[in-house]
Structure formats: C-alpha cells, structure tokens
Amino acid sequence: MPFPTSGPQTLLESARPFLRGQLENVDVKLPSLIAVLKSVGAGECWHKHGSFLDHLVDIYRILKLWGAPDEVCLCGLFHSAYSNSYVNLAIFDPSAGRDTVRDHVGEAAERLIHLFCVVPRQQLIHDELLFRYSDESELVQHLKDSERSLSNARNGSLEIGDEIEEWRKKLQSILPANGIVLKHIKTGEDVHMSRKVVATFLLMTIADFSDQLFSFQDVLFDNSDGMLKFSGNDWATALWPGDGKPGLWMNSISRMGAIYTLIVREEQLYSIEQPQSQSANNRDDELELVIPPILENCTKILSAKDQIEARDLYWGGVCDASKRGLNGCEELLKRSLEKNPFVGEPHVVLGQIYLSQGRFEEAEKEAEEGLRLLLEWGSPWDKRMSWEGWISWCRVLVMKAKEKSWPETSWGILNLGLVR
Secondary structure, three states: OEOOOOOHHHHHHHHHHHHOOOHHHOOOOHHHHHHHHHHOOHHHOEEOOEEHHHHHHHHHHHHHHOOOOHHHHHHHHOOOOOOOOOOOOOOOOOOOOHHHHHHHHOHHHHHHHHHHHHOOHHHHHHHOOHHHHOOHHHHHHHHHHHHHHHHHHHOOOOOOOHHHHHHHHHHHHHOOOOOEEEEOOOOOOEEEEOHHHHHHHHHHHHHHHHHHOEHHHHHHOOOOOOOOOOOOOOOOOOOOOOOOOEOOOHHHHHHHHHHHHHHHHHHHHHHHHOOHHHOOOOOOOOOOOOEOOHHHHHOOOOOHHHHHHHHHHHHHHHHOHHHHHHHHHHHHHHHHHHHOOOOOHHHHHHHHHHHHOOOHHHHHHHHHHHHHHHHHHOOOOOOOOOHHHHHHHHHHHHHHHHHOOOOOOHHHHHOOOOOO
C-alpha cells in the first residue's frame, strides 16, 4: 500500500520516539533487543558509516517510519547478524544461533533474517532485477502502464491490450508468481524465494543503501558515472572516510524503488485475479508490502546525470559560502533542487540563507520542506551529520522562521538549540 502523504508535524510524531530515545514506545521489546545486539558486540564492529549497531538500529528506524510490518522491521534490526554475501558480520553463529535469534524476534522475522543472510544478494538485486531494467525509459513506461493496469482491474474493466501488458510479461519472466530459486552462498543448495520476499529484500536494500552509502564507496568502486555498478576496484586509494560528500546512490535506488513498485502492483493484480483459496503455496501471502514515501512513493527515477550535477551544485553551495556569497550559494542550491528535488538538505541550507537575510516566509517554507523529506527518508543524504542532527537543525530553522528572528552574532548562532 502507498505511504500516505503527510506534513512535517505528522511525520515528526512518528519519528519522535526515535529522536527522544523512547524506543519502548515503538515496540516494548525494542530496548531489550538492542541490548542483545550490544551484548554480542554489534557496537564494536565497523560498518561503512559508523558501527554495525548504529546501522542496524538505523535500518529498523527507516523501515518502521516507512510503515513496514513488524517482521520486516525486525529483519532489518538483525539483517546481517549471520553475515551475508556482502559483509563479514556474523555476530550470531549461523549454524547454532538460529534458535537464539528466533527466541528474540519470532519465527517469521528469523526466517527472513536467515534468508537475507544466505542468498547471493548482489546477484538477486542487481543481476536478476536492476540490470534487467537497464533502459530507464522502459522502466518509466512500465510504471505508467502498471498504474493503468491496476486501475482497470480495480474498476472491473480488465480490457488490457498487449502494449500495456508488456510490463507484466517482462516482470513475470523475471519474477514468476511462484517465486525464484537461488543458490545458498555457502552450501550451494537451492533456496526458494517467493515474489513477496524478493520485494521485501529489495525494500530493505533501498533502506540499507540510503543509510550507509556516501562518497567513500564511490571512490572504492569508481562510481564516477553514478550508476553504482560496483565495477571498480580502487581499494588502495579509497581512504576512509574520504571527503564526506553525499554519495552517488540515488539513481540506483530510484530504479530499485520503481521495480519494487512494479512488483507490488503485480502482486495486487494477482490477488484480484486469483481468489485466496486458489493461491499457490509458498507465496508468503501474509507478508505485507508497503511503498515508502521517498521518490514520490517510488514512482520517480533520478537520472545518473542529474544526480551528479545536483550533488556537485549542492556541495559548491554549502561549502563555498565565503567565496560565493549568500546569493551565489542560493543560486547553486536552487539549481541543485531542480536536478534532484527528492532530498531535504538543500532546502535546509536555503532555509538558513533566507533566515540570515530576513526572508522569513521563504525560510519557513524551505525548512519545513527539508524537514518533511528528511523525515520521509529516515536517514540523511549528507552524512557529515546524523539524521537526528539534521532533524533538530531543521526544527530550529522552522521555529526561528515562525518567530521572524535570527541571530546576528556568532555567539548567537552557537546559542541556538532549544526546540519547542
């Protein structure tokens, strides 16, 4: 189901337990689950943008804010706990620890966790899905056609010709209704995955990438074209953490999001066409698929070219204020948002510029839009600061814009902080 459109205040209410550390208000078991992860050393493991524990909690938060079901959120919280095809992070023994994990999160979540850790995820997400839709114009057309197909089916007028059905033919050839079979990464045994589980892992990969990727990985894999093909191998020159620029990952996950939307729509059509009593076995019909709010409910694709230009314009605007002046930075940030309207940080920086110029209504508008987008993502695009830090700064800007005031001294800026 699509994520409902909400304003910043509604989104903030959902995020507030995470911002205040009141995790028991999210799930009464969550603090104890995090304590378990701490006890087995998750906080001591390095992971891309921080510790493994930080990453696990971040993924849980993102999925929860997107409205994912509990078993999917819990899978996110333990998602690489047995290690997987990407990382060496077996904080639980995959041969002896499954009962332990199952006791903590339940059978449904542990099954997803185990599957996530034993399937070749690079092959699944990229070879079997993403690279099968290398033509972005085709993917855009399939999004349009699938929306029409679903509308017709819901209205009971399933008069669909070959042209509009082409999207279904391709998707069904890649992901049949009864799922796919991949090889276990260690044993080589067949592992069956239903279409809904594949979609769930695609959703989790979107959350996973959005939380951890920044310019360090672009250098590591020579992602200069922004397509995130993992084809480079610059292991010697990728010095962590690098310059901290936003990474070039949004084109890739926007295509993932579009494919995810196609799978969700195909599943919805399947449920209309096939009575529940006739449903095939092992389809995980009880697993709910939700569409996150990012990228206009995963219906927009950001081109690699626009992604690169937007990032570079933002970087020039946010880092070179002393050289360019505020008017020059404003121009760069506005151009950045024309190229990539899907991230919040350029709006936030614009909000501060407008506050310093006494343009309070414009500042409020930009800060609230930045706040909305950051809350929808559940993670920052510019990872030099934490998500919580960006959210709190946005709220300061919104508050000061409403008050129509802004400090005119350096000490005044340092004095900011309290948010009402």
